[in-house]
Amino acid sequence: MINWFMEQTISLSVVCMVLLVSHRLLLSKLGAHYTYFMWIIVPVFVFADVLQILLPSMFNGFSSNNTSILMHQYYVFATDTVALSAGLFDQLYLPYLYGIVVTVIVANIVMEYGWLQQLIQRGRQLDIPSVKLNVLVHPDIESPMLAGIITPSILVPTSFTLLDESQQQAILQHEVYHYQRGDVWSNILAYGLTVLFWFNPLMWLAYRRFRQDQELSCDAQVTARMEAHSKIAYSNTLLAYSQHAPLGMLHTHYGDKTILKERILQMKKQHGKSTLVLIGMTLAIGVSAFMFNQQVHAGGQVSIANTTSDMALPVIRIEPTYPVNAAKEGVNGYVQMSFDINPTGNVDNVNVIKASPKGVFDTSAVEALKQWKYQPSATGFKDLQVQLDYVIHQPEKSVERITVK
Known part of the structure; x- marks a missing residue:
């Protein structure tokens, strides 16, 4: 098990490093949608390795052989x-240390879930027929967010009601797109992998960049057909709700001050998206992950001379x-x-x-x-x-x- 963690840590470190280092280039050439989609490489690499362990016959089958073979x-x-x-290792009980850290992180997630449920229960309902999700106003939040897992709601600060209708609709479309794309579940998956490899700082950096690219992608979706004056209004709304706040796993984070400038500049560079291209990228990434993991496993095999191919x-x-x-x-x-x-x-x-x-x-x-x-x-x-x-x-x-x- 420890060996598997070490192998995956090395592989994921390489993948995350490549994505982080090439991020600016990817964003300028591919746009926000495809750059965000590229992060699927991280879970695919892990799942490809797990599948090859659990279902190796899908990739390399062995013919049956019941006879004794060479030692x-x-x-x-x-x-x-x-x-x-x-x-x-014996003195520090590293497995126990690993388990303690994971337990603390999971406990923090449970506390976050309880906090969000309280916000949802105490929120004041807004009647907005154009949005199918519940829209709740709460005085204790400073930025709009999509909160919840099974039946998420859109939480907005009290200042939301002071915005004009076009600004309100832009914010709501942003959060609705998070919901339609399943970003809450994507965040759970991404955070779960990060917790699994919590000892690797590159995973935390990659998780933060993933969440930031998520917001850039939503901005690109909402502003794709906006006129210049509407984009300016949307930018002003981002500025008004920008804040420094920790990323939450169970909710989206509309006002991320750390990438405010990047979000505004990115709205000037619209890149389209195609479902066929996304499918093609998924297949290419999946095949690459399987081939890479097969190379890793093959590289770890050791045998003596005089072995034969059917062993x-x-x-x-x-x-x-x-x-x-x-x-x-x-x-x-x-x-x-x-x-x-x-x-x-x-x-x-x-x-x-x-x-x-x-x-x-x-x-x-x-x-x-x-x-x-x-x-x-x-x-x-x-x-x-x-x-x-x-x-x-x-x-x-x-x-x-x-x-x-």
Whole structure:
């Protein structure tokens, strides 16, 4: 699991960095709509990897083979740094730390949901026949927002009633477009991925840029057919409601002061959008994500010489943990194991055939092998064998060794 997080962190860091660095170019060449749509790359990369783990037969099938095959051999290296890292991991209980941070973030989301529900319940209903959503006036907010999940409402500040009808309609169209496009659910997905990889600062930067591009895209939609004087009025409304406020996951944020200038300038550069182009971009991104993840998994496969193409090779290989005491004492060794692969590609019936020194590396090897993932097949594989060599330096002659044939 930790290895998967690390692999995804590297991949997502590259994707987010490319999108962030090229953002200005994308915005100028593609426009707000397509630039916002480009952020679909982030969840697609993650889902593509998950699908290849859960449904690998969709991409690479293995023919059935129930016969015993040659033993594979893998090396588990340990250096002083690795030993120290293992010790720190045990001492700091990083999985618990990860869980605590996620719990705190989720608790904050629950509090935000409660706050929004209170705003909705205490809001004063406005009768606007042209808008199907509930429009509520509330004195405790400073900027219009679309709030809620299942049945969202549009919340507006009391100053909203002082605007002329065209300005009111522009704001309401902005929030309605958020609703029609499903931006609330997109925000939940984006924030969920950010929370999952909360330790990666690039994810937080990408999430903020994603939300800002969301507002730019809505501006482009609302002002696409506006005359110059209407755009000026819309810009003045943005200026009036601009504020510094944290991004909320469960509501949109109309008045984002951090990109006020960018929003006003972007309204001067209208770019159209096409459904066919969006579909084409989705397909291209999806295929690219699957190909990229296949390359990553293929790059992680290791096998000895004399293997043949019909052998089962792991698509996900969890690296065993080098026992801390063994690393400190400079102990080398190996563990030979037999195992089966069920039709879904999971490992079953792991047994230690031989180990040297006995009882030192057995637990680490078995726990790692149980988490390996293979390509699925019609009937699976039986009686496969693998050897894990635990090596800090070249093994001493006193350590019993075998030669894999």
